[in-house]
Amino acid sequence: MLENKFPGKDISEEDIKSKFPLVAKKNLNHFSKFKIQGVEFGGKKIPIFAGPNMVESERLILDCAYNIKKYGGSFLRGGAFKPLTFPYRSKKYTETREMGIKWMLNAKKKTGIPIITEIMEEKFLDLVCQTADILQIGSRNMQNYPLITACAKTKKPIMLKRHYGASLRDWLGAAEYILSEGNKKVILCERGVSTPHTHRSTSRFLLDLQVVPAAKEITHLPIAVDPSHATFWRPWVEPMTLASIASGADAIMLEVHPDPENSAVDPLQPINYKSFKNLVNKMDKLAKSIGRKVK
Numbered sequence: 001m002l003e004n005k006f007p008g009k010d011i012s013e014e015d016i017k018s019k020f021p022l023v024a025k026k027n028l029n030h031f032s033k034f035k036i037q038g039v040e041f042g043g044k045k046i047p048i049f050a051g052p053n054m055v056e057s058e059r060l061i062l063d064c065a066y067n068i069k070k071y072g073g074s075f076l077r078g079g080a081f082k083p084l085t086f087p088y089r090s091k092k093y094t095e096t097r098e099m100g101i102k103w104m105l106n107a108k109k110k111t112g113i114p115i116i117t118e119i120m121e122e123k124f125l126d127l128v129c130q131t132a133d134i135l136q137i138g139s140r141n142m143q144n145y146p147l148i149t150a151c152a153k154t155k156k157p158i159m160l161k162r163h164y165g166a167s168l169r170d171w172l173g174a175a176e177y178i179l180s181e182g183n184k185k186v187i188l189c190e191r192g193v194s195t196p197h198t199h200r201s202t203s204r205f206l207l208d209l210q211v212v213p214a215a216k217e218i219t220h221l222p223i224a225v226d227p228s229h230a231t232f233w234r235p236w237v238e239p240m241t242l243a244s245i246a247s248g249a250d251a252i253m254l255e256v257h258p259d260p261e262n263s264a265v266d267p268l269q270p271i272n273y274k275s276f277k278n279l280v281n282k283m284d285k286l287a288k289s290i291g292r293k294v295k
Contacts, residue, residue, distance in 0.1 A: 010168050011168065011169050011218055015169060019169075019176065020176035020219075022179035022180060023179055023220075023221060024172075025218065030220045031216075034157075034184065036157045036185060037114040042222040045292065046250060046283070046287055046292055047251045048074050048254065048294065049253040049254070050064075050076070050254045050255075050276060052078050052263060052270065053078075054265045055080045055096050056094075056263070057103070058106065061107050062103070062107045064076065064256065066111055067256075067258070067273045067276075072284075072294065073256075075113065075133070076108070076114070076115050077136075078117060080095075080097055080099075080103075081117075081119070081124065082265065083141075098124075101128060115131055115132050115133050116132060116134040117136060118137075120141065121147070122147055125154065129154055129156055133156075133157065134156070134157045134187070135157070137159065137160045138161055139191055142161060142162060142163040143163065143174055145174075148177045152178040152183040156183075156185075158183065159186075159187045159224065160178065160186060161226070162193070164192060164193050166193075168211055171188065172218065175188060186221050187221065189225065189226055190207070191205070191230055192204075193206055194206075204232055205231075207244075209243055209244060209247040223249055224251035225241075225247070225252060227240035228269045231269065234260065234271060237279075242282060245287055245292075254271065254276065254279075255270040255271070256270060256271055256272070256276045
């Protein structure tokens with residue numbers, strides 16, 4: 001079954017048979033295709049998740065929804081519940097929580113764009129499910145198995161982000177929890193890993209694009225890539241987005257904000273609407289050169 005049988009490979013034939021048989025491909029040409037709100041995953045078209053890191057206000061998230069849909073985004077992303085690395089908040093930061101979820105629902109109703117947002121705690125699952133078309137399990141919760149299992153049982157589609165310290169084996173094992181509950185609409189998302197070497201003082205993660213073809217050797221699930229979180233640096237978002245498509249990514253997640261320099265969270269990484277529009281055009285051109293498309 002494995003195409004790469006060199007010594008030291010992270011995943012064994014026994015892993016495939018006993019640890020994640022549902023996640024594993026049945027044959028070399030087995031790739032899942034499914035639709036979420038009319039958007040196909042695992043096909044030729046590469047969907048785009050785009051929006052601000054955080055749902056800052058009702059006005060901002062509605063403005064993002066209109067512009068992201070206008071310029072080619074498939075889903076509006078935005079965090080109402082935010083797990084920050086450190087407990088201290090800037091003066092700009094206000095976690096909008098339940099109110100933010102309601103603002104996203106309003107944006108969805110007014111624009112028709114479907115929603116992906118992060119779920120952090122099981123007690124908010126019913127509320128988030130009323131708005132979200134896809135539940136995002138964030139990097140830090142990748143191995144929070146009670147939360148993952150609860151989300152899986154809702155039968156809502158799930159994006160499972162890779163933890164920045166997780167091997168491919170760990171990541172696929174976490175996905176198996178979801179599929180074992182009968183939830184087959186799972187998107188894996190690479191968002192950068194921690195390494196001894198990064199390329200500038202504020203670059204916290206290294207975007208592991210090698211994991212895209214590596215994962216596709218093993219699993220039938222579609223693989224998304226989030227270059228914004230990985231690079232943490234606006235000038236690198238475009239080249240790494242294009243590289244993600246070249247690596248075989250099935251979807252792209254981007255941070256987009258009307259005023260990136262003044263965003264409440266991680267102002268170094270979002271791109272503005274004009275940059276998003278131009279990037280979508282470049283993505284589509286590259287995708288078509290390899291037999292896929294974005295538009």
